[in-house]
Amino acid sequence: MTWFKRQSGELDTSGEKNVRTEGLWIKCESCRQIIWKKDIEENLNVCPKCDKHFRIDARTRLAQLLDDGQYETFDANLVSTDPLKFVDLKAYSSRLKQAQSDTGLKDAVINAKGKLNGRPVIVSSMEYAFIGGSMGAVVGEEIARAVEHAAAQKVPLIIVSASGGARMMEGVISLMQLAKISAALARLDEAKVPYISLLTDPTTGGVTASFAMLGDLNIAEPGALIGFAGPRVIEQTIRQKLPQGFQRSEFLLEHGMLDAVVPRKELKSYIDRALSFMAQKAA
Amino acid sequence: MTAFLQRGAQVPGNPGFSGAAVTLAGTDWLLSMVEMGWSTRNGDGKAMEMSDKARKELEKIEQQIVRLRAVPGQDPDTRGQIDQLNQRVGLLRDQLSQNPNRPKSAWEKAELARHPQRPYMLDYIERIFTDFSEIHGDRSFRDDHAMVCGMARFHGEEVLVVGQQKARDTKQKVYRNFGMPNPEGYRKALRTMKIAAKFQRPVICFVDTDGAYPGIDAEERGQGEAIARNLLEMSRLEVPTIAIVIGVGGSGGALAIAVADRVLMMENSIYSVISPEGCASIMWRDASKKELAAEAMRITAGDLKELGLIDSIVPEPEGGAHTNHEAAATFVDNALQQSLADLKKLPVKNLVAARYDKFRNMGQFFRVEAQ
Ligand SMILES: [Zn+2]
Numbered sequence: 048m049t050w051f052k053r054q055s056g057e058l059d060t061s062g063e064k065n066v067r068t069e070g071l072w073i074k075c076e077s078c079r080q081i082i083w084k085k086d087i088e089e090n091l092n093v094c095p096k097c098d099k100h101f102r103i104d105a106r107t108r109l110a111q112l113l114d115d116g117q118y119e120t121f122d123a124n125l126v127s128t129d130p131l132k133f134v135d136l137k138a139y140s141s142r143l144k145q146a147q148s149d150t151g152l153k154d155a156v157i158n159a160k161g162k163l164n165g166r167p168v169i170v171s172s173m174e175y176a177f178i179g180g181s182m183g184a185v186v187g188e189e190i191a192r193a194v195e196h197a198a199a200q201k202v203p204l205i206i207v208s209a210s211g212g213a214r215m216m217e218g219v220i221s222l223m224q225l226a227k228i229s230a231a232l233a234r235l236d237e238a239k240v241p242y243i244s245l246l247t248d249p250t251t252g253g254v255t256a257s258f259a260m261l262g263d264l265n266i267a268e269p270g271a272l273i274g275f276a277g278p279r280v281i282e283q284t285i286r287q288k289l290p291q292g293f294q295r296s297e298f299l300l301e302h303g304m305l306d307a308v309v310p311r312k313e314l315k316s317y318i319d320r321a322l323s324f325m326a327q328k329a330a
Numbered sequence: 331m332t333a334f335l336q337r338g339a340q341v342p343g344n345p346g347f348s349g350a351a352v353t354l355a356g357t358d359w360l361l362s363m364v365e366m367g368w369s370t371r372n373g374d375g376k377a378m379e380m381s382d383k384a385r386k387e388l389e390k391i392e393q394q395i396v397r398l399r400a401v402p403g404q405d406p407d408t409r410g411q412i413d414q415l416n417q418r419v420g421l422l423r424d425q426l427s428q429n430p431n432r433p434k435s436a437w438e439k440a441e442l443a444r445h446p447q448r449p450y451m452l453d454y455i456e457r458i459f460t461d462f463s464e465i466h467g468d469r470s471f472r473d474d475h476a477m478v479c480g481m482a483r484f485h486g487e488e489v490l491v492v493g494q495q496k497a498r499d500t501k502q503k504v505y506r507n508f509g510m511p512n513p514e515g516y517r518k519a520l521r522t523m524k525i526a527a528k529f530q531r532p533v534i535c536f537v538d539t540d541g542a543y544p545g546i547d548a549e550e551r552g553q554g555e556a557i558a559r560n561l562l563e564m565s566r567l568e569v570p571t572i573a574i575v576i577g578v579g580g581s582g583g584a585l586a587i588a589v590a591d592r593v594l595m596m597e598n599s600i601y602s603v604i605s606p607e608g609c610a611s612i613m614w615r616d617a618s619k620k621e622l623a624a625e626a627m628r629i630t631a632g633d634l635k636e637l638g639l640i641d642s643i644v645p646e647p648e649g650g651a652h653t654n655h656e657a658a659a660t661f662v663d664n665a666l667q668q669s670l671a672d673l674k675k676l677p678v679k680n681l682v683a684a685r686y687d688k689f690r691n692m693g694q695f696f697r698v699e700a701q
Contacts, residue, residue, distance in 0.1 A: 274554065
């Protein structure tokens with residue numbers, strides 16, 4: 048305790064200058080180089096030295112994908128009712144409140160309408176910072192609504208996944224959201240409206256076992272962790288070390304499970320290219 | 331019990347003995363000791379003696395809970411944790427009471443659902459269906475023995491049966507991969523369901539798996555994609571579909587054959603998003619809290635019916651399906667006949683529309699808040 052106090056006291060005497068510069072530099076977790084924070088931000092949050100794709104939040108994602116960073120959100124006001132009154136070491140209700148105040152969101156997804164290279168699109172962008180991007184009844188409903196909007200308005204759909212899977216604190220209710228969204232996607236498929244699934248770091252569990260793998264095209268950012276079972280569960284089951292690069296985007300591409308791995312700065316043009324291919328031909 | 335407490339008392343700073351003040355951590359610690367003592371009981375003559383001691387400790391703990399509750403101005407977290415202590419005391423009391431008529435706890439149901447003598451899919455096929463002819467393989471990689479698919483006659487009517495198959499002896503367990511399918515199992519299931527749809531034969535799925543297999547090759551071959559594809563295709567399969575959870579409904583690996591017009595659960599089966607042990611080790615950071623996790627996740631047939639996630643509950647013979655396979659099969663037979671008769675009244679178009687609506691409106695637990 049005293050040790051900690053003394054240390055923070057030292058920080059104070061060392062002057063503000065030191066503290067301020069600290070926030071301006073970032074040490075890349077991948078190449079371990081110290082990089083000017085602004086350089087990373089200007090590079091779409093990708094390390095300019097090693098191309099490490101840092102995780103970005105749902106709003107930044109929407110701003111990067113949509114023209115002029117402009118978009119209009121919809122169905123942003125749904126809130127979980129904590130149907131199981133779930134309590135573990137903490138109450139789920141207080142986890143929700145904490146996540147809401149941390150992210151400024153009501154749950155782990157943002158539904159948005161905007162334009163991608165001039166083309167109207169609907170985007171559901173998941174927020175990993177909200178309880179691990181986990182999917183409960185609210186995320187299920189919001190994504191299902193986005194799918195239905197896309198089908199009704201014949202506007203292409205993009206779902207950006209960033210999720211640890213189903214939300215345990217909503218039990219089987221969360222599992223049933225997989226069926227709900229997959230059923231809605233069957234209808235979107237019948238309406239012949241394009242759906243691009245963009246998998247980002249990380250996309251695991253129930254999300255991988257449903258909408259993330261059901262795009263007309265399933266594409267991923269480089270180096271993203273993507274899998275059904277989490278690496279730890281697999282390690283415990285088979286009791287051996289996992290191979291290098293296992294469950295990363297490039298691994299999935301190699302095994303034929305992804306249509307493309309696309310660097311962040313090329314995402315917009317790749318999706319635009321795909322939507323042009325999928326645009327309904329005039330009668 | 332005393333031994334546990336004494337051993338604990340020597341730990342410096344032990345929250346259970348921090349003077350007269352009752353703290354949440356202290357009560358929690360005491361209760362853990364009682365739980366641990368009870369769960370390691372060895373079934374000899376000491377059990378009675380132990381349960382007496384445990385009862386006395388529980389009384390003490392209940393008094394502490396009353397005092398904890400009396401503290402004013404608690405946040406919902408603390409209140410939730412006190413409720414949970416109370417719930418744990420209730421669970422222990424139930425176990426100590428040894429009253430055969432008390433309702434089974436979620437964990438006890440989980441144990442019944444996993445009972446090694448419980449009838450498995452093929453035990454039901456043998457008793458309820460005739461002329462069963464298996465269809466093997468996914469036409470792409472190999473035949474998955476954890477998933478059994480085949481043509482069968484149900485009271486004379488042609489149907490497709492699909493289901494995960496567990497096994498009892500070691501050799502068979504390995505052959506069946508402990509009832510945990512790989513992607514090719516789910517792809518075989520879908521392939522055969524499409525044959526059934528083409529020839530207008532109803533599909534009956536028997537759900538009994540701890541989950542889809544979590545392995546390196548399963549991931550390489552797209553376990554997620556295989557399950558996802560089944561969810562999508564089953565939602566629009568143009569034929570009556572029934573799924574019955576006969577044992578363990580383990581998460582996505584179970585749901586992948588359970589997007590059906592009628593979803594039934596046997597009385598002592600469970601259906602959950604993760605195993606109670608898995609949930610306990612993640613949320614409580616302690617796998618031994620499995621009983622609490624089982625309760626909290628609401629995994630029993632009664633829970634799911636109440637939450638509107640399944641259509642009906644199939645009774646089991648007294649003591650559970652493992653005590654009498656014939657009787658269990660009769661219950662399943664009756665339930666399937668009933669469901670199939672209901673479904674055949676509807677034109678297939680309406681059936682598919684109703685199925686969509688059912689899953690679309692399922693589990694809508696949210697409220698709309700002002701911006
Ligand atoms: Zn770097």
